[in-house]
Amino acid sequence: MTKILGAVLAGGRATRFGSDKALALLDGATLLHHALASLAPHCAALVVCGRDAAPVPTIADRPAPGLGPLGGLAGALLHAEAHGFDAVLTTACDTPFLPADLLAALLARDGAFAAEAPTVGRWPARLASGLIAHLADGGDRSIRRWARSAGLHAVMPGVTVPNVNTAEDLTRLSRRSGNAGTPI
Template sequence: MKMLGAILAGGHATRFGSDKALARLRDATLLDHALNSLRPHCAALIVVGRDDAPVATIHDLPVPGLGPLGGIAGALAFAADHGFDAVLTTACDTPDLPDALVTALMAEHVAYAAEAPTVGRWPASLARPLLAHLLNDGPRSIRHWAATAGAMAVLPGVTLANVNTPADLADLAGA
């Protein structure tokens, strides 16, 4: 199974007030933490939705501004075009993925974290159906689309660290 790791980083970070991906948590940026959380599980890594990153970058599909589902669509298209079987996604504001969550995601054909749907395992074969969904102005909720794709929500009740505000970052740094 050739897995692509994709960090979703195309948001505007309005609640955060600055570029969240470049915010520092201890010794590294949130983006670096997210990349490091995927690295052991993936053959290659990309960042979706921004132009600068320490790995290859791609754009959301079909256009920017569709939220995380547009980022997943971009990652799935890249995976399908470059010979990957599936994509493991996370967001730049989710700096750590517990091993138990990754194991649960990998055990399913298509799955997402019940408490954080930006974290998921999506087969590359979903690239065209997701793009069609977005081009037909379908709902942009990951959970809604995941249900239509037959995705399994895994590990309900397991909360992941998520940074939406400077206070969230400060709390996480103090943990």
């Protein structure tokens, strides 16, 4: 059985949102809590990347802060590799809900990412050193382009993943009933 680490990528600056998105409330829970809850049923452990404090262990972006989602993914992959995990299942802190069919498609593959939301993916831990080298050499920080160069494929094109970039996005999402999972 594959041992999967769940990682919420939460190191962004939230410039479009205007405040710390991870702590924004949706249906009585923070976006960070919703993101963690979306991963929890599928993972042996959870971490948050790129933050100093969270309700689960935090890990630093690698090889340095400020590298965007790839820095968070690199930190998660290194942590996974060092602690005996086979893979990392990721989402972003501004992605509070993951469609069940998308999760099933990701979990059925050795490695893949969501076509419409590349921060959502299943990443083999063996990719850690290659990603670190890529970032240390100043490589392109597009998660989608790096994933393709690593041989991973996008799954479920056209499937929309709820995402919060602005306060208006949060308001729109809060109006949708029945989407909120149980926060952890």
